[in-house]
Amino acid sequence: MAPSGGWVGKILRVDLTNWKISEISTFDYVPKFLGGRGLGAKIYWDEVPPEVGALDPENRLIFATGPLQGTMAPTSGRFMVLGKSPQTAPTESFCRSGVGGHWAPELKWAGYDALIIQGKSPKPVYLWITDQKAEILDATRLWGLDTYRTQQMIWKLHGPKTRVMVIGKAGENRSRIACILTDSGDASGQGGFGGVMGSKNLKAIAVRGTGSVIVARPKELMEITHRIQSLFSRKSLKSNPYQPEEKGFKYNIWGGGYGRGSLSLLQGELLDLCQDPSSGYSQTPEGCFACPVSCRSHVKGPDIIKGVAFCAQSYMYLESLVHQPEKGYSKITWQAAKLADLYGINAYELMAIIPWLADCFREKLITEEGTGLPLKEIGSWNFISKLLHQMAEREGFGDLLAEGGQRAAAKLGGKAEKLSQMYYPRAGKFGGYREHWVYLGGFPTGYAVPPLALMWVLDNRDALVSHSFISMLWGAAFTIGQNALTAVPEKIFPILKPVMKAAYGSAEAAEFFRADGKSLNWKWTAPVVKRYHEHSLLKDSYIVCDILFPYLFNANSSDHVGDSTLESRLYSAVTGMEMSLEESYKKGEMLCTLERALAVRDGRTRKDDILHDLYFEKEDAGGRKYLREDLERSKSEYYSRMGWDVKTGIPTASTLEQWDLKEVAEDFQRRKILGQRS
Amino acid sequence: MNGEVNRRTILKGFTVGIFGLGGVISLGNFLEVLTFPNGQKVALAKGVILVDKSLCSGCRICEMVCANFNSAGRNAASLSRILLEKEYLGGDYQPKVCHQCADPPCLKVCPVTALQVDRQKGTYARVIDERACIGCQKCVEACRQYFRPSRPRFDVQKNRAVKCHLCFGDPQCVKFCPLGVLRVERSEKGLLVGYPVIKED
Numbered sequence: 097m098a099p100s101g102g103w104v105g106k107i108l109r110v111d112l113t114n115w116k117i118s119e120i121s122t123f124d125y126v127p128k129f130l131g132g133r134g135l136g137a138k139i140y141w142d143e144v145p146p147e148v149g150a151l152d153p154e155n156r157l158i159f160a161t162g163p164l165q166g167t168m169a170p171t172s173g174r175f176m177v178l179g180k181s182p183q184t185a186p187t188e189s190f191c192r193s194g195v196g197g198h199w200a201p202e203l204k205w206a207g208y209d210a211l212i213i214q215g216k217s218p219k220p221v222y223l224w225i226t227d228q229k230a231e232i233l234d235a236t237r238l239w240g241l242d243t244y245r246t247q248q249m250i251w252k253l254h255g256p257k258t259r260v261m262v263i264g265k266a267g268e269n270r271s272r273i274a275c276i277l278t279d280s281g282d283a284s285g286q287g288g289f290g291g292v293m294g295s296k297n298l299k300a301i302a303v304r305g306t307g308s309v310i311v312a313r314p315k316e317l318m319e320i321t322h323r324i325q326s327l328f329s330r331k332s333l334k335s336n337p338y339q340p341e342e343k344g345f346k347y348n349i350w351g352g353g354y355g356r357g358s359l360s361l362l363q364g365e366l367l368d369l370c371q372d373p374s375s376g377y378s379q380t381p382e383g384c385f386a387c388p389v390s391c392r393s394h395v396k397g398p399d400i401i402k403g404v405a406f407c408a409q410s411y412m413y414l415e416s417l418v419h420q421p422e423k424g425y426s427k428i429t430w431q432a433a434k435l436a437d438l439y440g441i442n443a444y445e446l447m448a449i450i451p452w453l454a455d456c457f458r459e460k461l462i463t464e465e466g467t468g469l470p471l472k473e474i475g476s477w478n479f480i481s482k483l484l485h486q487m488a489e490r491e492g493f494g495d496l497l498a499e500g501g502q503r504a505a506a507k508l509g510g511k512a513e514k515l516s517q518m519y520y521p522r523a524g525k526f527g528g529y530r531e532h533w534v535y536l537g538g539f540p541t542g543y544a545v546p547p548l549a550l551m552w553v554l555d556n557r558d559a560l561v562s563h564s565f566i567s568m569l570w571g572a573a574f575t576i577g578q579n580a581l582t583a584v585p586e587k588i589f590p591i592l593k594p595v596m597k598a599a600y601g602s603a604e605a606a607e608f609f610r611a612d613g614k615s616l617n618w619k620w621t622a623p624v625v626k627r628y629h630e631h632s633l634l635k636d637s638y639i640v641c642d643i644l645f646p647y648l649f650n651a652n653s654s655d656h657v658g659d660s661t662l663e664s665r666l667y668s669a670v671t672g673m674e675m676s677l678e679e680s681y682k683k684g685e686m687l688c689t690l691e692r693a694l695a696v697r698d699g700r701t702r703k704d705d706i707l708h709d710l711y712f713e714k715e716d717a718g719g720r721k722y723l724r725e726d727l728e729r730s731k732s733e734y735y736s737r738m739g740w741d742v743k744t745g746i747p748t749a750s751t752l753e754q755w756d757l758k759e760v761a762e763d764f765q766r767r768k769i770l771g772q773r774s
Numbered sequence: 775m776n777g778e779v780n781r782r783t784i785l786k787g788f789t790v791g792i793f794g795l796g797g798v799i800s801l802g803n804f805l806e807v808l809t810f811p812n813g814q815k816v817a818l819a820k821g822v823i824l825v826d827k828s829l830c831s832g833c834r835i836c837e838m839v840c841a842n843f844n845s846a847g848r849n850a851a852s853l854s855r856i857l858l859e860k861e862y863l864g865g866d867y868q869p870k871v872c873h874q875c876a877d878p879p880c881l882k883v884c885p886v887t888a889l890q891v892d893r894q895k896g897t898y899a900r901v902i903d904e905r906a907c908i909g910c911q912k913c914v915e916a917c918r919q920y921f922r923p924s925r926p927r928f929d930v931q932k933n934r935a936v937k938c939h940l941c942f943g944d945p946q947c948v949k950f951c952p953l954g955v956l957r958v959e960r961s962e963k964g965l966l967v968g969y970p971v972i973k974e975d
Binding site: 168170198205244248279280306314317318322387389403 | 828829831832833834835838839841842843845846847848849850851852853861862863864865930931946949950952953
């Protein structure tokens, strides 16, 4: 069946070396690879051989939207950035990074589903895409400007309705942890694609579209959207869905007192100012495109940098809370995060680098003289402004840190490297991402949850970026009035059971440790993680929000069972092609195998799917430990469920054939990847 | 006594009645029909969308649902009859709605009377008759003199102008706004809104 909506049909290819612009058809790739992460992975497979380095001109920078972008489908403002990642350490490898905001719909309306950028321009340029055409324009005068200023300059030239993806100083200097930013803080951070963009001498991508995206079944789309809104829009959770909410009303998607934006979680100077109407500071909801929730807030005030508050930015400089305990979350904490935005540095990576520097300084492995940083006053404005400046400009010690925390630690070696393992959990050749087992899995400080460990060893960046699994744990905790610090796993098991049954097929999967309370329950880990990966791939390929989808936990119903059919129904309504839930999971499995193949081609095997020893040594808050043999057993089960070779973790020839990935099988044969190990 | 009371009552009633009637006639004249220099009369709209921009998060779902509903599934902000003006760095969002003006500049300039008052659905909204529109864009320009951006918009693909018609009485943008920024004000008497009460926006 041919699609009658969703994709607009063209992919734009920009060769910056020869300043050549061409187009290819999207339908060479879809509907098989859906869009977003799937589409990007396939393009990457076809065009970037493993020999190419991340910062080489031959690397591709792929901006891929999915079928839902540019339509009214809830949370469809997202898109994916893909390519060989300079951040993955020590081996550069394929990675993806999602971005929200308002850029993606403009690209679709301009007539393109995706953007492939290759080559390297001889001089700084930016790309201007509008209504079926693209131009490469000179950016000499934009080079060196911060991310906000660059956007303002481009808005002066092309109008304020233009949306711009832009890099800052860090990206220009090919930092491996530079982000690509749009508007006041939406950014593609993980993966370090800002550095890739900088290596191509590309400062910005400005997009403005006045076209349209056809929806095959508009009425059905409105019905599903209404259903989704009734599940989680703030308005509909009031008794009368058509009454406006009162100001200051607190609601969160998981049912707790989360409030508006993550800033509301952090008590202190800035929140007090925002809540005082006479102060001139304010915090207002700020929504990504077509989002029914608007979880983020826009913070502004007379002497602070305006912008959006996200979790990564809000938590980036928590050291300042320790430095100035009387002020709590202060203006300095905020300004630090926004300064990182202006330089275009990935705030998430800074959440590993700053505490690691503090550890190293405490252990006397680095000195103030040696680094040129005021390490005695970590938490102060003086420290963070100097650190960010050094990192963005690659001055002195900052030159090393701009390579990313894990690479910097490896360079210092010895104890410094050992200390960094706490922040970079994955051992092997494909690490480089800060730990992200939020909350209940806030190991080593929280509770050990077996699926989190397996997700972590298998992902090709930080795991749990798809918040579905963790949202479910959070939601259950919030429902019984617990919070991040008071959660007790035993108490949430009964609430989780029906939810886990519906989402992962087993109520027992909710019990992540055994009845004796001493040992972890690994029994359901592999099937749960497999389903989690399918959810994750699908969500990133239709492209809907990381936090809201799949909707597994309903805070406002009696049994708390969510609805995982929402995404596939959105897809069916938009494209006019029926997609059942079962069929979509198959698709997810296929795309997961393709991503695995990409990692395998870069040299990844079962040996790289491991955690540092540290994670097996520490006990969690309940006195339980991850055991290496349990993890290994779950890995084996996961591989065999996915149809990958259990010994090597490489997709087998028959699996590749089953998923119709002939080109992958042939390439594996040529490279003797299959023959050697199976 | 009875007679006296009756007389007084009648007299009082008369006076009040006359004043009242006069009031109704003059007010009614003013409210329900406005007479243009050329003698054309436009009934006031019975509904209008109001905005509380302090609640807005700038998610643009209002625009998308409008285009999806009114342009047969062509999802595009450029086809939306409600516009969201957003200042991204400053965090300032302004949904711009059609005011269904009491004295509609767009309606007056239409050379083919494609712009009409919708009596059929009873909303009395100012609507564009698709079949009659010739795509001259005079309404777009007329609106732009007072309201920027212009509320009637031009559908390039179909070569005709489109504008807010209150979705046959159930505005979808209001229904789908997740934060309750928009609401509908209704009055059977008609609402004196838009131009000339507000002359710019």
